[in-house]
Amino acid sequence: MKWVTVILSVALVCFQYSLWFGKGSWSDRENTKEQLALQEGENQTLILRNQFLAAEVDDLTHGQEAIAEIARVELGYVREGETFYRLIDR
Structure with missing residues (x-):
């Protein structure tokens, strides 16, 4: 009976170790x-x-305003009859 108690105690310690540290x-x-x-x-x-x-893609696929805005900002697009002024900081 003593051996059974020792074996069960060792098993309990092993399980507790894995519970807290493993x-x-x-x-x-x-x-x-x-x-x-x-x-x-x-x-x-x-x-x-x-x-x-997704909203930007939807704007680009369904509206011409978004395409025109991107062309103006990124490519410097100017329509016919418009005057373009560029302000440069010194």
Whole structure:
């Protein structure tokens, strides 16, 4: 009977060790929660960016105003009859 008690005690200690210090332990669980919170924040940022890009794509596919605005800002497009003034800071 003494041997059974010793074996069960050793098994209990091994299981307790893995519970407190091994993979899936309490501290590992807390670290995983922190990583999850960080990832959820990053996902929210990416979701907002994707919504912005989807709206921009929708504007480009359905409206001519967005295309004209991009041409004016990025390419310096000027329509006929318009006067273009460029202000340069010194």
